[in-house]
Each structure stands twice: as structure tokens, then as C-alpha cells.
Amino acid sequence: MHGELGPGEALTLRGIGKTYDVSMTPARESVRRLVAEGALFLSSSGRVSTPVLSNERIEELATLRAMLEPELATRALPRAHFALIERLETINNGISQMVARHDASGYIRMNLEFHRTLYLRAQAPAMLAMTETVWLQLGPTMRALYGRLNRTEPPYHHRLILAALKAGDDPGLRLAVRTDATQGLRMLKG
Amino acid sequence: MHGELGPGEALTLRGIGKTYDVSMTPARESVRRLVAEGALFLSSSGRVSTPVLSNERIEELATLRAMLEPELATRALPRAHFALIERLETINNGISQMVARHDASGYIRMNLEFHRTLYLRAQAPAMLAMTETVWLQLGPTMRALYGRLNRTEPPYHHRLILAALKAGDDPGLRLAVRTDATQGLRMLKG
């Protein structure tokens, strides 16, 4: 999810087991779970690797983000008090630091933490889980994206999201969230 | 997914293994996968059972269906030729048969087959997979629903869907799909 693995990287059960100092059994269960969630690709011969997403698949996942995340934001809006907005701003500052030190994985992690922190307020666990499944599928691809464009500015749309939250502006919030979720992925389609 | 198990039914790895004549290992992997998809509930002690959904969870899953399925229908619409509509009508007749013989599980299975047949035309595998995950989570609950109300009529909204498909009426299609997906679940909240 955090883009620590690039697209198409291969994994082996024994290798995972060695990395985390467990036997093949827990490694297998974890891998199967991630395959079930679409986070890993299972070849016909049973080998696993991170998925290489086609443009069509990326567009689909972007559409899913565009459908799910505004709904979560809307549900979180009435519960978004000052303490939450303050925490979001703190996370946003953290993102700027990650940008400064060119840490792609850290950038992705904090960016998602920003979104998750907001969506947790929506009190919609099934919807959030589904959204995180999409993030999971996009992880390796997002790393390739943020590696390609050398980001220098902190996220612009996050400021729009925060402004809409403060103003209680639901349509503005939905638009800002939707744009933030889909903007980066649009660049991958080139 | 098909409601062959009711809400809250317990499963054991050795029992599953015995049923399908395999050892615990494949049973475990299957169960873990279904847990990852939310189709099974994993207690803190590791026991698995079908989930008992709260009203809030049902409402959430209904919202997800209401968001995902109209989008799939819209994408399928331009590709829905006569052969597809004919197949949908055949399936619809099958549903009537299931209603006649009071086969709840068969009813659910054919109902979902109706939807899946349409959505397959959307050429959106990630979106369809996500939708099927929702169906999976609702399976046991849907059985409880269709068991409660003694259905005597074949699905009314399916006819609306077919009519909208024939007319190429996208807004009408979206509304019909959305209503069909959420109507039954609304009754569970009573």
C-alpha cells in the first residue's frame, strides 16, 4: 500500500518467511489474503508478484476512489471538529517534510494517513475497508508515479479539503476530495 | 454469497476439510481469504463464523451497492445488445421458478446471476470484483431476508432494468438498478 514495492516485483513464500522469521505457513496465508484483496497478483503457476496495472485498470481504480472517497468525506463532515482538522494539518505538514526529503514511500504513507484520518470519522468501516483495498491495489503503481514526477510542492488539494471542512461546505469538500484522489492517477495514463 | 449459510453459523477448519475431502491447509487458506473479503467473521480466538450484520453495516453495504451497481450498469449499457437482453430475460424466468418453489438460495443465486451477467458487459473487472465482495458479505443476511418475506412475485425492478436497457435510457437504468439493489435491504432495517 505504501509503495515499498514497485510494480511487478516477485515474492516467494520462503523469502517472505525468512524476512519475517516465520515458516512458510503464515507467509502463505498473508500472501493469499493479499491476493484476495487484489494487492498481489497470482500467476497461473502459483507465483506471486505485485501487480502491473493496465491503463484501463488504473482508470477503474481511480473511478472507485472518486465514488467512494467523496461519500466518506460527506459522512465525516458533520463530525469534523477542530481537533480533527488540527490533526489533519499536522499530517499535512508531515507530507511537506516527506516531499522535502524526496521520500516517495513516506509521502504515500502520510498522504493516505491524511485521508484515512478524515474517513475514520465517517463511521463507515465497510466503506473505508473497501477504499483501503483500492489503495492497496494502487500502492506499487503510486510509487512509480511519485517517483516519476519529482514532486516539489506539498499537496495543493489537501488545503482545499481543509478549507471546505472548516467552512462546512459539503459540495466543495466532495469536489476537492474527488480531485485529490484522481489527479495523480490521471498522469499515469500518458 | 448465495445464502446457503445463515448469519452467525460457525465453521471449523477440520469440518470444512472433511466436507471437501482435503486437509486443514487448503481449508485454512480459503477461510482466510473469505475473512479478508469480509465474507466470514474471525473471532478474537480465531474461530470463524458467518457475520451477523448490524443495521448500520447493512445500510453501509446497501449504499455501496447503490454507488457501484448503477456505474456498472451505465458502462454496460452501450454494449448491451439483444443477445444479452435475451439472456437476462431467461435468467429472470429462472428467478420466477425459484420463487415458485420457495428456493431462497436458488433465488439469491439467480438474482445475482442476473446482475453479474449485465455487469460483465461493463468491462470493469475491479469494479465488479468489489461489487461481488459486497454480495459476499450480504449473503447470509439476504437469506434471512428472503426467508422472512414470503416472496410470491418475481422481481419487479428487473423488468424496469430490461425496459431501460431496450430503450437505451441511462438515467432510467441507473434508477432501476439502484432501487433493485437497495429495496430488499431496506426491509431488514425494521
Added chain:
DNA sequence: ATGATGCCTTTGTGATCACATCACGCGAAC
């Protein structure tokens, strides 16, 4: 130099086992 072919290593699969933990039921005490 390039392509094919054969072997060997790596890898996933399913089964089985030992062990810790938990749940359920039985029995006893009040």
C-alpha cells in the same frame, strides 16, 4: 551469435504433527 534443449534448482501445494488455547458441558456447592 543465436536459438533450442536438457538438467538442476527453486518454488508452491497439501498433508501431518505437536502444542497452546479456548469453549462447552458436567458436576458440585449454596
Added chain:
DNA sequence: GTTCGCGTGATGTGATCACAAAGGCATCAT
């Protein structure tokens, strides 16, 4: 009759093993 406690059986976990299949690499022929 009800409730608490204990013990036994059942259950999940992680490890290991034997096996089959697939991939990769080296060698050889053209």
C-alpha cells in the same frame, strides 16, 4: 434451582516434509 468452577475435548497455529511442477541457466548445435 441456579451459579460457579474445573476438566476434557475440540480448535487454531506454526513448523516441517514429500512431491510435483515450473523456471532458469548452461551447453550445444546451427
